[in-house]
Amino acid sequence: MESRTSKTRKKILEAAIEEFAQKGFSATTTLEIAQRAQVAEVTLFRHFPKKKDILHFAVLDFVDVFTGNFAFNSLKVIVDHNKHKPIKEILKLIILDRREFLQEYFPYIKVIFQEMQFDEEVRTIYLEKIAKQVSLLFSELFSEIKEREKIKNIDSFILMRSFIGMAFMMIMQRYFIPSENKFEDFDKEIDIVVDIFLNGILDK
Amino acid sequence: MESRTSKTRKKILEAAIEEFAQKGFSATTTLEIAQRAQVAEVTLFRHFPKKKDILHFAVLDFVDVFTGNFAFNSLKVIVDHNKHKPIKEILKLIILDRREFLQEYFPYIKVIFQEMQFDEEVRTIYLEKIAKQVSLLFSELFSEIKEREKIKNIDSFILMRSFIGMAFMMIMQRYFIPSENKFEDFDKEIDIVVDIFLNGILDK
Amino acid sequence: MESRTSKTRKKILEAAIEEFAQKGFSATTTLEIAQRAQVAEVTLFRHFPKKKDILHFAVLDFVDVFTGNFAFNSLKVIVDHNKHKPIKEILKLIILDRREFLQEYFPYIKVIFQEMQFDEEVRTIYLEKIAKQVSLLFSELFSEIKEREKIKNIDSFILMRSFIGMAFMMIMQRYFIPSENKFEDFDKEIDIVVDIFLNGILDK
Amino acid sequence: MESRTSKTRKKILEAAIEEFAQKGFSATTTLEIAQRAQVAEVTLFRHFPKKKDILHFAVLDFVDVFTGNFAFNSLKVIVDHNKHKPIKEILKLIILDRREFLQEYFPYIKVIFQEMQFDEEVRTIYLEKIAKQVSLLFSELFSEIKEREKIKNIDSFILMRSFIGMAFMMIMQRYFIPSENKFEDFDKEIDIVVDIFLNGILDK
DNA sequence: GATGAATGAGCCTTCATTCAT
DNA sequence: TATGAATGAAGGCTCATTCAT
Numbered sequence: 001m002e003s004r005t006s007k008t009r010k011k012i013l014e015a016a017i018e019e020f021a022q023k024g025f026s027a028t029t030t031l032e033i034a035q036r037a038q039v040a041e042v043t044l045f046r047h048f049p050k051k052k053d054i055l056h057f058a059v060l061d062f063v064d065v066f067t068g069n070f071a072f073n074s075l076k077v078i079v080d081h082n083k084h085k086p087i088k089e090i091l092k093l094i095i096l097d098r099r100e101f102l103q104e105y106f107p108y109i110k111v112i113f114q115e116m117q118f119d120e121e122v123r124t125i126y127l128e129k130i131a132k133q134v135s136l137l138f139s140e141l142f143s144e145i146k147e148r149e150k151i152k153n154i155d156s157f158i159l160m161r162s163f164i165g166m167a168f169m170m171i172m173q174r175y176f177i178p179s180e181n182k183f184e185d186f187d188k189e190i191d192i193v194v195d196i197f198l199n200g201i202l203d204k
Numbered sequence: 205m206e207s208r209t210s211k212t213r214k215k216i217l218e219a220a221i222e223e224f225a226q227k228g229f230s231a232t233t234t235l236e237i238a239q240r241a242q243v244a245e246v247t248l249f250r251h252f253p254k255k256k257d258i259l260h261f262a263v264l265d266f267v268d269v270f271t272g273n274f275a276f277n278s279l280k281v282i283v284d285h286n287k288h289k290p291i292k293e294i295l296k297l298i299i300l301d302r303r304e305f306l307q308e309y310f311p312y313i314k315v316i317f318q319e320m321q322f323d324e325e326v327r328t329i330y331l332e333k334i335a336k337q338v339s340l341l342f343s344e345l346f347s348e349i350k351e352r353e354k355i356k357n358i359d360s361f362i363l364m365r366s367f368i369g370m371a372f373m374m375i376m377q378r379y380f381i382p383s384e385n386k387f388e389d390f391d392k393e394i395d396i397v398v399d400i401f402l403n404g405i406l407d408k
Numbered sequence: 409m410e411s412r413t414s415k416t417r418k419k420i421l422e423a424a425i426e427e428f429a430q431k432g433f434s435a436t437t438t439l440e441i442a443q444r445a446q447v448a449e450v451t452l453f454r455h456f457p458k459k460k461d462i463l464h465f466a467v468l469d470f471v472d473v474f475t476g477n478f479a480f481n482s483l484k485v486i487v488d489h490n491k492h493k494p495i496k497e498i499l500k501l502i503i504l505d506r507r508e509f510l511q512e513y514f515p516y517i518k519v520i521f522q523e524m525q526f527d528e529e530v531r532t533i534y535l536e537k538i539a540k541q542v543s544l545l546f547s548e549l550f551s552e553i554k555e556r557e558k559i560k561n562i563d564s565f566i567l568m569r570s571f572i573g574m575a576f577m578m579i580m581q582r583y584f585i586p587s588e589n590k591f592e593d594f595d596k597e598i599d600i601v602v603d604i605f606l607n608g609i610l611d612k
Numbered sequence: 613m614e615s616r617t618s619k620t621r622k623k624i625l626e627a628a629i630e631e632f633a634q635k636g637f638s639a640t641t642t643l644e645i646a647q648r649a650q651v652a653e654v655t656l657f658r659h660f661p662k663k664k665d666i667l668h669f670a671v672l673d674f675v676d677v678f679t680g681n682f683a684f685n686s687l688k689v690i691v692d693h694n695k696h697k698p699i700k701e702i703l704k705l706i707i708l709d710r711r712e713f714l715q716e717y718f719p720y721i722k723v724i725f726q727e728m729q730f731d732e733e734v735r736t737i738y739l740e741k742i743a744k745q746v747s748l749l750f751s752e753l754f755s756e757i758k759e760r761e762k763i764k765n766i767d768s769f770i771l772m773r774s775f776i777g778m779a780f781m782m783i784m785q786r787y788f789i790p791s792e793n794k795f796e797d798f799d800k801e802i803d804i805v806v807d808i809f810l811n812g813i814l815d816k
Numbered sequence: 817g818a819t820g821a822a823t824g825a826g827c828c829t830t831c832a833t834t835c836a837t
Numbered sequence: 838t839a840t841g842a843a844t845g846a847a848g849g850c851t852c853a854t855t856c857a858t
Contacts, residue, residue: 026231031849042824158397168373201363201366202355246842448843450843450844451842454842559814560807563804605808606814608807608808608810642854652819821857823856830847833843836841
């Protein structure tokens with residue numbers, strides 16, 4: 001395996017992720033990856049002895065990006081930089097921020113969710129390097145929020161899961177079934193979802 | 205293709221879904237399916253000329269079950285049978301009911317969500333035979349609810365998506381990462397989630 | 409793996425041994441074997457999942473022949489059937505008999521001696537199924553001889569090894585370097601070799 | 613091709629012979645040779661454009677050693693230096709001498725016997741540079757012997773072949789199947805074999 | 817002289833599928 | 838209806854070899 005900064009290596013990894021996202025790991029051939037990366041098929045194997053290695057290293061590279069991105073642009077930073085704004089605004093900013101990230105790294109994320117179902121190593125990486133970190137950041141977020149607003153005494157994990165559930169569903173639906181979008185205005189839709197999260201659907 | 209009621213056919217379909225759920229469509233071999241179904245490999249091809257046919261007919265068979273189940277035991281029925289109970293209870297019943305269904309047909313659902321990303325036909329079946337129906341039923345549900353309780357004027361689709369987002373995430377997490385369960389009591393957890401949906405997280 | 413009597417299986421095994429004898433196991437491709445056997449390359453793998461299996465089963469099949477041949481036409485039988493003849497004649501008959509066998513199964517023998525150097529399993533088969541048996545038979549042979557003629561008190565193993573050494577060298581040389589043959593008459597050459605073995609080279 | 617005395621060249625050749633002896637020419641990869649020689653794989657190809665060249669030059673280098681060794685320490689020399697000793701002793705000395713040589717250059721000899729079966733050039737080198745010389749030397753040896761002792765009028769080639777047959781078998785067996793050694797004392801075993809060669813096995 | 821990177825050719829092997837019974 | 842046997846196409850991977858430095 002060559003240095004982790006090799007240009008060819010990067011080309012292969014990027015090509016691979018595109019293909020995996022499109023057809024799934026198993027249905028993607030090494031030839032297809034090579035062709036998209038514009039290298040000979042063998043060259044793949046110089047860099048990654050096994051096809052699976054390509055998947056693992058792509059995921060690992062994403063983890064690096066993810067960690068860097070989250071560290072720098074973490075939820076906490078968003079909260080800190082917007083202390084004066086109401087919670088509603090902060091949650092909205094978070095959704096917008098994450099949605100941008102999601103869009104940029106969509107293929108990686110798609111592949112991770114796909115393949116973690118079948119591949120032990122991807123699953124482990126996801127759980128230990130991604131899920132854990134997200135969980136932690138959301139815990140911090142809700143701690144911040146609790147200091148400023150009175151919120152019900154609900155377990156942080158459930159809070160996070162519920163918020164992510166709604167937000168993620170919204171983003172995914174916009175991505176996969178754009179036809180169903182009644183609101184062209186994403187902004188307004190976020191407002192609604194955040195309001196449900198904060199105040200519920202009942203009209204009092 | 206043999207009659208849709210053949211016993212062998214059913215064995216094959218069931219075996220296939222198990223394998224697909226475990227390893228993905230592409231990574232599953234016809235031999236593995238045949239072995240699990242305890243028939244010769246060729247027999248598969250008597251019933252389903254192409255491997256893809258197995259997937260499609262399995263999904264289609266599930267759609268039949270799904271339609272029957274939903275028709276009989278639909279959200280509407282739940283609502284009708286529980287008119288006297290508070291909304292909170294009704295939503296809870298829905299989650300419990302759907303969770304049971306999810307557990308019983310988990311492999312089918314997993315496979316559909318997996319393969320709809322890669323297979324046009326599965327995607328079409330999902331959107332037209334499943335998503336549409338679910339959407340409709342939830343619309344009816346929220347109409348019912350609106351007649352009894354005052355709820356904010358939110359688009360039905362967003363309501364549904366938010367509810368499903370939270371509920372689905374809860375069920376999935378319990379399924380995939382049971383280790384994270386702080387609440388052994390699923391009942392209590394549902395109560396919390398339904399409360400968030402109805403009243404939000406803010407403590408007034 | 410199909411039944412050990414399949415016709416295709418036999419064709420493959422025979423083709424393989426020819427190729428292995430000609431080029432060595434490692435330098436022989438499965439395609440070459442398939443072509444010589446006049447079957448599709450994949451068919452090989454239906455019968456023998458791994459290329460190595462072809463080698464092992466070919467050797468094993470030879471062992472069966474060898475055992476059968478030796479059991480029926482054993483040295484002992486030769487001795488018994490020729491009790492009246494002088495030892496000289498008997499040893500000669502043995503060489504002629506073994507030479508015929510060697511000629512018929514030359515590719516098998518060549519492959520076994522070749523590959524036992526690299527392959528643990530071939531080596532084991534050779535040592536346990538062939539060498540051991542040969543050793544036993546020669547022991548019996550020399551016991552028979554000792555009953556009839558006075559021979560020096562030499563360890564049976566050394567006797568055998570020396571006899572085989574001389575006889576084998578003769579046969580092999582005739583096979584590999586026929587150009588060196590000064591005696592076209594194999595019969596006479598055998599007489600000489602047997603005489604050396606019995607009486608030595610010194611002229612008294 | 614670099615000079616025949618280059619240090620790298622020698623390292624490669626020695627590594628190659630070890631590998632060839634262990635796994636056979638065909639089953640040995642250039643990478644394995646390079647790794648054992650502790651050079652980069654490409655470096656091999658600087659010195660030997662084709663993999664086969666490595667084999668041929670290794671064999672050729674051995675021929676040089678062999679020629680030198682035989683010229684200096686030839687059978688004739690042994691005979692000359694031991695004129696006073698009985699033939700029995702001389703033959704014994706020869707076996708001991710050759711056995712030592714065999715042990716030192718075992719990998720080379722193994723590879724030559726292996727690959728001469730498949731490779732025209734190795735075969736030619738063997739026949740013309742080695743076998744011929746051995747043949748010649750043994751002719752001389754038996755001429756010497758004939759001058760001193762009366763031996764039967766047997767063709768020199770057969771004499772040599774029989775002697776080598778017995779001696780070689782003994783050495784090889786000790787090498788390959790040491791477990792069968794009833795005599796720990798190699799000296800005594802040689803005595804027996806030489807005696808068979810000279811006087812035969814019959815007890816008169 | 818030595819090497820890191822890349823590759824064409826081809827190998828063993830797998831897989832979905834067909835044929836013949 | 839079911840199956841044992843055979844196969845074309847292709848897949849992952851290896852190997853000797855070349856290119857560029």
